[in-house]
Amino acid sequence: MQIRPVLSALRKHRLATLLITLEIALACAVLCNACFMIAGRLSAMHVDSGVAQPSLGYIKLQGFDSATANDLNARVNSGLRKIPGVQSVSVVNTVPFGQSTANAGVSLEPSFKHNAGVVTFYTAGPGAAKALGLHLVAGRLPRPDEFGTINKYVPDAAQVLVTRALAAHLWPGENPLGKVFWGIGTHFRIIGVLDHLSQPDPAGFGPGQAQWSVFVPAMPGPQLAGSYLIRVHRPADLDRVMTQARAAIRKVAPNVVLDLDQSHTIGYLRHRYFRTDRAMTELLVGVIAALLGITALGIVGLASFWVAQRSKQIGIRRALGATRGDILRYFQTENFLIVTGGIVLGMVLAYGINLLLMRHYELPRLPFVYLPIGALVLWVLGQLAVLAPALRASDVPPVVATRSV
Amino acid sequence: MFGYYLDLALRSLKRNKVLTALMVLALALGIGASITTLTVLRLLSGDPLPQKSAQLYYPQVDPRPAQGFVAGKTRPMPTLTYTDAMNLLKLHKARHQAVMALTHAKVMPVQGSERPFFSDAVMTTSDFFPMFDVPFRYGSGWSARDGEAHARVVVISDTLNQKLFGGANSVGRTLRISSHDFRVAGVLAPWSLQPRFYAVRLGGRSYGDGDGVFLPLQTALADKMRPSNLNCYDTGDLSKLKRAPCVWLGMWVDLPTASQARAYRSFLANYVRQQMALGRLHRPETAMPDLMQWLRQSQVVPDDVRLQAWIAFGFLLICVVNTVGLLLAKCLRRSQEIGVRRALGATRRTVFAQFMVEAGIIGLAGGLLGLAFAELGLWGIRHQPAQYAGLAHLDLSMFAFTFVVALVSSMIAGVLPAWRACVLAPAPQLKAS
Numbered sequence: 001m002q003i004r005p006v007l008s009a010l011r012k013h014r015l016a017t018l019l020i021t022l023e024i025a026l027a028c029a030v031l032c033n034a035c036f037m038i039a040g041r042l043s044a045m046h047v048d049s050g051v052a053q054p055s056l057g058y059i060k061l062q063g064f065d066s067a068t069a070n071d072l073n074a075r076v077n078s079g080l081r082k083i084p085g086v087q088s089v090s091v092v093n094t095v096p097f098g099q100s101t102a103n104a105g106v107s108l109e110p111s112f113k114h115n116a117g118v119v120t121f122y123t124a125g126p127g128a129a130k131a132l133g134l135h136l137v138a139g140r141l142p143r144p145d146e147f148g149t150i151n152k153y154v155p156d157a158a159q160v161l162v163t164r165a166l167a168a169h170l171w172p173g174e175n176p177l178g179k180v181f182w183g184i185g186t187h188f189r190i191i192g193v194l195d196h197l198s199q200p201d202p203a204g205f206g207p208g209q210a211q212w213s214v215f216v217p218a219m220p221g222p223q224l225a226g227s228y229l230i231r232v233h234r235p236a237d238l239d240r241v242m243t244q245a246r247a248a249i250r251k252v253a254p255n256v257v258l259d260l261d262q263s264h265t266i267g268y269l270r271h272r273y274f275r276t277d278r279a280m281t282e283l284l285v286g287v288i289a290a291l292l293g294i295t296a297l298g299i300v301g302l303a304s305f306w307v308a309q310r311s312k313q314i315g316i317r318r319a320l321g322a323t324r325g326d327i328l329r330y331f332q333t334e335n336f337l338i339v340t341g342g343i344v345l346g347m348v349l350a351y352g353i354n355l356l357l358m359r360h361y362e363l364p365r366l367p368f369v370y371l372p373i374g375a376l377v378l379w380v381l382g383q384l385a386v387l388a389p390a391l392r393a394s395d396v397p398p399v400v401a402t403r404s405v
Numbered sequence: 406m407f408g409y410y411l412d413l414a415l416r417s418l419k420r421n422k423v424l425t426a427l428m429v430l431a432l433a434l435g436i437g438a439s440i441t442t443l444t445v446l447r448l449l450s451g452d453p454l455p456q457k458s459a460q461l462y463y464p465q466v467d468p469r470p471a472q473g474f475v476a477g478k479t480r481p482m483p484t485l486t487y488t489d490a491m492n493l494l495k496l497h498k499a500r501h502q503a504v505m506a507l508t509h510a511k512v513m514p515v516q517g518s519e520r521p522f523f524s525d526a527v528m529t530t531s532d533f534f535p536m537f538d539v540p541f542r543y544g545s546g547w548s549a550r551d552g553e554a555h556a557r558v559v560v561i562s563d564t565l566n567q568k569l570f571g572g573a574n575s576v577g578r579t580l581r582i583s584s585h586d587f588r589v590a591g592v593l594a595p596w597s598l599q600p601r602f603y604a605v606r607l608g609g610r611s612y613g614d615g616d617g618v619f620l621p622l623q624t625a626l627a628d629k630m631r632p633s634n635l636n637c638y639d640t641g642d643l644s645k646l647k648r649a650p651c652v653w654l655g656m657w658v659d660l661p662t663a664s665q666a667r668a669y670r671s672f673l674a675n676y677v678r679q680q681m682a683l684g685r686l687h688r689p690e691t692a693m694p695d696l697m698q699w700l701r702q703s704q705v706v707p708d709d710v711r712l713q714a715w716i717a718f719g720f721l722l723i724c725v726v727n728t729v730g731l732l733l734a735k736c737l738r739r740s741q742e743i744g745v746r747r748a749l750g751a752t753r754r755t756v757f758a759q760f761m762v763e764a765g766i767i768g769l770a771g772g773l774l775g776l777a778f779a780e781l782g783l784w785g786i787r788h789q790p791a792q793y794a795g796l797a798h799l800d801l802s803m804f805a806f807t808f809v810v811a812l813v814s815s816m817i818a819g820v821l822p823a824w825r826a827c828v829l830a831p832a833p834q835l836k837a838s
Contacts, residue, residue, distance in 0.1 A: 305734035
């Protein structure tokens with residue numbers, strides 16, 4: 001296929017060519033950035049919470065005096081355990097996708113000269129690590145005698161578990177077991193490393209910080225009460241158990257306030273946590289679909305016009321011996337060239353928009369891989385859009401050349 | 406003449422039904438998307454208190470230690486310590502001044518069968534009500550003296566009054582809040598600011614229903630209620646709220662004239678200088694944004710919403726470029742017709758006008774259809790999980806603005822093709838046919 005005649009024909013229609021190129025460039029720029037944003041949201045939505053989500057429910061109580069906390073814990077514990085299907089009930093300060101209650105800066109030295117980052121402290125009573133289904137990759141779980149009494153926020157000098165991601169951040173390349181760090185007025189010694197345990201608000205911190213959690217074993221008491229993790233034997237029972245649990249609370253603790261906003265299954269809490277991200281993703285997908293549709297329509301419209309305008313020339317070419325395939329390929333090549341021009345311009349635009357977004361919103365740099373994907377999509381779209389007008393062009397009979405209009 | 410152009414345009418549009426439909430549809434999609442996002446953006450960046458926002462100010466001082474202070478670079482913390490808030494309140498330099506924090510109040514039911522529940526509550530001082538023009542249905546706020554005397558009085562919202570007392574005049578009745586009895590002093594008329602500017606940095610929601618309970622600050626503190634948002638900048642005893650190195654109170658002052666605002670600014674600077682001389686404060690920086698500046702600084706409009714607006718306008722731009730291309734194709738195809746018109750005496754200007762009328766018709770049709778798309782989009786927004794979702798409605802001005810956007814974008818789209826049409830030389834076109 002010769003490109004030169006195509007180019008010289010396009011030179012005759014500079015304005016129309018420029019417009020369609022511009023449209024494709026804009027589409028390419030928006031497409032790349034929108035895809036990138038979708039990928040960002042999707043990866044945030046796939047965060048590994050590290051817990052056995054299908055079997056877990058959460059009950060949160062408020063409005064009780066800390067003097068009655070031990071009594072409340074005991075009553076709720078026995079009340080919830082009676083529900084058929086419940087495997088265990090343990091006291092935790094919060095759960096993944098629940099309210100984030102204990103975030104604090106930590107440091108590797110007692111003087112706190114350098115803040116090493118803000119982490120979430122999960123304080124949890126006996127049985128919680130097993131109930132959560134935490135997966136240990138090194139070290140061991142806390143022994144029964146390592147559940148200390150909470151002073152203010154955590155037990156003093158606690159033996160704790162950290163996630164692999166946090167260990168790698170605090171001591172890159174080193175074995176974290178036995179290491180010590182400081183925070184909230186005390187220090188912590190690491191006895192085990194967890195595969196995953198996300199923060200309650202995994203997207204609330206910078207990139208890569210979703211897993212910065214510390215699991216602190218603690219005895220339930222005045223500072224750790226009113227917040228319960230329920231594990232069921234069979235996930236199918238969870239919804240029923242949660243309904244019964246809410247009813248049971250009314251019986252065993254009539255004067256406290258059941259936090260209806262928080263008392264749900266972990267699965268529901270997770271679903272709710274990512275609602276805005278899901279809505280935004282759907283919106284972006286919708287925009288991309290509409291955008292590609294409009295661009296395709298623009299190509300169809302312009303190509304149809306050109307075919308109609310050039311039917312006489314097409315007839316002459318056919319009469320001079322060009323095959324139908326030649327005509328078809330002519331319009332396909334023309335489209336390919338225009339789309340390629342648009343893509344080149346579009347890539348520059350895409351990076352421009354990305355730079356603008358990076359300055360105003362917390363978005364990372366557009367990875368290079370999105371550009372070939374965007375280019376491929378637009379090439380395919382262009383070829384599909386031009387196919388119908390090009391086929392119509394190839395159907396123009398040679399006899400048209402002999403007619404004078 | 407206009408009627409003739411209209412007739413010509415309609416004829417031409419009818420001749421290419423598919424192409425016309427495509428142009429209208431593309432424009433309508435772009436307009437629908439932009440109007441939807443713009444409505445939300447306008448809703449979120451609106452003025453919650455239009456009659457007073459220009460005279461309400463939010464004074465800020467910075468209680469942090471001198472270490473880390475860079476003149477002109479570090480901003481004061483978003484809220485005040487108890488000590489600073491009380492000092493500024495007691496000096497009483499503005500017409501009205503009030504300090505406030507949010508909390509959760511455990512409300513015991515009036516009837517026996519109900520269960521206790523938590524209500525969003527504001528701990529504040531007496532000037533809150535006159536300063537923000539809070540409308541009362543029954544009763545009134547409490548006096549400054551009541552506030553000082555730790556009086557157990559409470560003001561409740563219309564919603565809470567409906568829930569507890571069935572909407573009756575409940576002034577003087579007793580309400581049990583976290584194990585203490587309070588006398589209802591006033592019931593508000595329906596009042597929900599959008600956004601709830603006073604709650605923005607106090608740990609509250611920015612949009613949606615208002616707060617249910619308003620309590621005198623000193624009484625609430627005596628009853629051991631805790632602020633929703635406590636931000637500590639130093640280590641120390643955090644259990645004593647009044648002395649802890651923590652900020653948690655927002656303060657608003659009412660300064661009706663510009664000279665009063667200037668006077669208050671210098672008063673604030675003097676206050677900080679004096680406190681620095683006493684060794685209590687270490688940073689000279691102060692700030693006093695007015696209400697709208699404060700909302701902008703607090704970035705109440707979510708990033709997602711701005712991003713959506715950008716995407717929508719990018720989309721509209723693509724739709725307009727698309728329409729330009731199609732209109733151009735159409736008008737070039739009619740070169741012969743134009744040639745005939747020119748030869749019969751039509752001036753360039755009339756040809757230009759004729760094509761602009763055609764573009765305008767497409768714009769109007771696109772606007773109408775765009776309006777339908779915008780309503781559809783807003784319906785979708787109302788089903789989104791956001792605090793502001795329920796508020797998204799198309800108002801009259803946005804309704805009118807839709808057509809302005811439609812006409813302007815179709816005119817922009819029409820200029821280039823119309824210009825190309827009117828500069829065509831008539832002779833070659835006639836010869837070609």
